[in-house]
Amino acid sequence: MSAPAKLPRWADLVLLPAVSLAAALLLSAGLVAVMGESPVTALRLLFAGAFGTGDAIGYTLYYATNFIFTGLAVAVAYHAGLFNIGAEGQAYIGGLGVGLVCLAGGSWPAWVVLPLAVAAGAGFGAAWAFIPAWLQARRGSHVVITTIMFNFIAAALMTYLLVNVLIKPGQQSPESREFGANAVLPAVHGLLAKLGFEVAASPLNLAFGIALAAGGLVWVLLWRTRWGYRLRVAGANPAAAVYAGINPGRITIGAMLLSGALAGGLGLNELAGSQHRILLDFPGGAGFVGIAVALMGRNHPVGICAAAVLFGALYQGGSQLSFDLPRINRDLVVVIQGLVILFCGAMENVWRGPLAALLARLRVESRESRGESQK
Amino acid sequence: MSVSPERVPALDLRGIDKRFGPVHANRAVSFAVRAGTIHGLIGENGAGKSTLMNIVYGLQSPDAGTLLVQGREVHFRHPREAIAAGIGMVHQHFMLVENFTALENLLLADGAAAGSAAGRAAAREKWDRLALDHGLDVPLDAVVGELPVGVQQRLEILKALGRKAEILVLDEPTAVLTPAEATQLFQLLGRLRAQGKTVILVTHKLREIMAVTDRVTVMRQGAVVAELDTAATSLRELAEKMVGRSVLLQVEKGPGFPREVLLEVEQLAASDDRGVPRVKGISFQVRAGEIVGIAGVAGNGQSELLETLAGIRTPTGGAIRLAGRDVAGDDPAQRRRLGLAHVPEDRLKLGVVAAFAAEDNLILGQQERPEFGRGVLLDRRAIAAGCRQAMAEYDVRPGDPRLRLGAFSGGNQQKLVMAREIGAGPQVLLVGQPTRGVDIGAIEFIHRRLVALRDAGKAVLLVSVELDEILGLADRILVMNGGEIMGELPRAEATEEKLGLLMAGVRAEAGHED
Known part of the structure; x- marks a missing residue:
């Protein structure tokens, strides 16, 4: 009886997220006003901080890269009917794979190290997702619970490794030594400089391109291959999958492996692309933001890329905002990000009904006015 | 066909029109349901029966046309208002909480507080009496999910009657029933008619229409194509009106030649x-x-x-x-x-x-x-x-x-x-x-x-x-x-x-x- 109201496709994909975003920003503006700052100024600073200069755009896209990887990871699992909350841990362990290859490949040429680093990031991430996947497929342990637990295990494992094993000798902070120059993903400003374009320096690196390519690959896999078809059937109607001769357990494992591999891409961007060493807590919650990104992007690669840029802009513009307006501190920026997640992810269906009613009324009115003009 | 005195129809639909985007679900639908009768509404899937009944029950509002209940014009914006006007609906998929007992479901429908033991006892007495009055056998303390579908359906009917429904709409009620349960249901509908209730039976099964209804309205492609006294029609005529062409009720089939x-x-x-x-x-x-x-x-x-x-x-x-x-x-x-x-x-x-x-x-x-x-x-x-x-x-x-x-x-x-x-x-x-x-x-x-x-x-x-x-x-x-x-x-x-x-x-x- 209370099925969600049907919206036309364009409204579902564009109008609804836009309305949700506007509502979140409006509420944030109210908060800013309460803090005694001008909401207009704050919004302008936020926007300028994210897109105003070349390096601002670079930072925005650099953050967006993480969110594309984790958003895709969540979306692939979602299409198989699985809720992967473990992108954070899979990204963390994926980064370990990237870092180990980069540390080990001291004297190898870049064209050997970097592809190996990509493979290791994907492989470690997939391996970390495999255990919950196997437990789900064979023992029925719910993947939501196990992936959450595996986030904690990943964090504890990484702390142990960085404090006791990988730490650079003779220093206090739990970080590995720096990667060699051959084990660093080229920065975008460096690449463009070679082509004769001068852009401001930023941590934006080749991982951004890899993320976009991963998005394309996910699209092809899900919507253009027989395996993707099987995966989507198993996710949409498991009983029909069995009827169609599809083994749901095998799909669960395959989807989670791909999901974990995609999450591992975050390690590539953060470690090989920007930090050039293994350090503590580098995923920084991006695995969880990926859930919001996938929700807002309708679990479609194009939507995910757009939503990732939005969240990247909030990260980058938000830190600029707290820098420029002293009364708006880092915590308020987190509040604003939280509001966007709340409105775009969790409360979207609040707007769906009224919006559908409004569109239906507009359509009837336009038809009536057409009908009258014909008379 | 009977020369009964001119009574106010229980339900009178006048020019009901409804569109969903390009789909014209109801085209100026008009018909009246006489009080104290069983009225059949038939049509193929997609003929607009469900939309029409949703309008009657206040789930949807018509683009045009008026609705009269017991001669009074009504404009329902919510099922609550339809229920208050004496309309009860038994959906094809029951609106019951499966892990509640029958009594708990009835309390829920009442909106009554179930907290006090005294309140429960009073409610039990009320529903017991109601069930007895209408010859509805429902075990009040059984968990609904464990009851056979036929009994669940009776519970839905009881629920509607408890809300003082005078007009009862049943949407494809026999789709989930065994033949024996269906027969029981029809007997029950007959008893309700004898008590003066009005029943609207929505179905696409012609035999049911022939078996229990007094009058029948046939819909096709959103419009009423015929309104007939059941006694004066036949299976074949109804089928033809419904489909819009003559249909074979029996498949033509030659002898088979089984091999390996x-x-x-x-x-x-x-x-x-x-x-x-x-x-x-x-x-x-x-x-x-x-x-x-x-x-x-x-x-x-x-x-x-x-x-x-x-x-x-x-x-x-x-x-x-x-x-x-x-x-x-x-x-x-x-x-x-x-x-x-x-x-x-x-x-x-x-x-x-x-x-x-x-x-x-x-x-x-x-x-x-x-x-x-x-x-x-x-x-x-x-x-x-x-x-x-x-x-x-x-x-x-x-x-x-x-x-x-x-x-x-x-x-x-x-x-x-x-x-x-x-x-x-x-x-x-x-x-x-x-x-x-x-x-x-x-x-x-x-x-x-x-x-x-x-x-x-x-x-x-x-x-x-x-x-x-x-x-x-x-x-x-x-x-x-x-x-x-x-x-x-x-x-x-x-x-x-x-x-x-x-x-x-x-x-x-x-x-x-x-």
Whole structure:
């Protein structure tokens, strides 16, 4: 009886997220006003901080890269009917794979190290997702619970490794030594400089391109291959999958492996692309933001890329905002990000009904006015 | 037709009009329902019956037209207002909380506080009396989920009566009932009429209309096409008005020429999901060029038998041979490759993915076939072309391969499933309840296809709870009861009486069995 109201496709994909975003920003503006700052100024600073200069755009896209990887990871699992909350841990362990290859490949040429680093990031991430996947497929342990637990295990494992094993000798902070120059993903400003374009320096690196390519690959896999078809059937109607001769357990494992591999891409961007060493807590919650990104992007690669840029802009513009307006501190920026997640992810269906009613009324009115003009 | 004094109609619809985007669901619908009668509303799926009843119940508001209840004009914006005006509705899918007791569900409907023991006792007394007054036997303390559907339906009716409903709308009430339960329901409706209630029976089953209604309104494509006194009409006339052309109620079918055995089942046993044995060592054969019908009251093991044959359920014993090869250990994909196709009983649960486009549903189970792609890739163009062709051949409307499957009517969904399974070119076709929730025009079409498949020398195993369907299609009839085959009859010897006895578990007399 209370099925969600049907919206036309364009409204579902564009109008609804836009309305949700506007509502979140409006509420944030109210908060800013309460803090005694001008909401207009704050919004302008936020926007300028994210897109105003070349390096601002670079930072925005650099953050967006993480969110594309984790958003895709969540979306692939979602299409198989699985809720992967473990992108954070899979990204963390994926980064370990990237870092180990980069540390080990001291004297190898870049064209050997970097592809190996990509493979290791994907492989470690997939391996970390495999255990919950196997437990789900064979023992029925719910993947939501196990992936959450595996986030904690990943964090504890990484702390142990960085404090006791990988730490650079003779220093206090739990970080590995720096990667060699051959084990660093080229920065975008460096690449463009070679082509004769001068852009401001930023941590934006080749991982951004890899993320976009991963998005394309996910699209092809899900919507253009027989395996993707099987995966989507198993996710949409498991009983029909069995009827169609599809083994749901095998799909669960395959989807989670791909999901974990995609999450591992975050390690590539953060470690090989920007930090050039293994350090503590580098995923920084991006695995969880990926859930919001996938929700807002309708679990479609194009939507995910757009939503990732939005969240990247909030990260980058938000830190600029707290820098420029002293009364708006880092915590308020987190509040604003939280509001966007709340409105775009969790409360979207609040707007769906009224919006559908409004569109239906507009359509009837336009038809009536057409009908009258014909008379 | 009677010369009764001019009474105010219980329900009077005047020019009700409703559009959903391009779909004109109701076109200036006008008719009146006399108080104290059972009024039938029939039409094929998609004829606009449900929309109309949703308007009557306040779930939707009409674009134009007026609605009069007991002569008073009303404008419902919410079911609450319809209930207050004395309209009760029993939906096809019950609105009950399954893990509550019957009494708790009734308290919920009342909106009454169930907290105090005194309140509960008072409520129990009230509902007990109401149930007694109307001859509704409902165990108030039973958990609803454990009650048979027929009893759940009675609970829904009781709920509506408790809200002082004078007009009771029942939407396809017999779709989930056994024949015996349906008979009980009709007796109940008769009693309600005798007490002065007005009943609107929405259905697409003509026999029910003929059996219980006083008057009948026929809808087609959103408009009322006929309003008749039931006593003055016939099955055939109603069917023609409903479909808009003359229809065959009986399939034309020549004699069959059975050849070699294609499907052989020996001492097959299977259990349901809870481990209760449902199929208890049954054996039979299906030959090329024949339709074997399995008759029986729903829930006697037919569903488990079909699922076991299709490979969805693992047998607990026995053998299944497909063209001589034992397939009991093979999964559904392997059996499909050996020439088995399956139209499942529960279309929406097993046979389709409602959220997918029609074209994506047409490759379900056949996603690995070479004609739908190259290597690991799918060929979208070939899939769309195949779907368009199947839609034309099976007269699926609308003929749009990209349309979401859930947006098609039940009959068109079933035609798509038939197109897919027959299109796979099977040697053996398993069919479960092929016309459940399907309108008359499509039923005729589906039956013809099954006979054509038989005439092409394929083996068809038909499981149906509709005796008419079994008698109309099968060459040989097996009757299941309690997980066993009670007897087998060639079509020529089968009568409703003989089958009815077997269905009730009374074995055929000795001498017939060998």
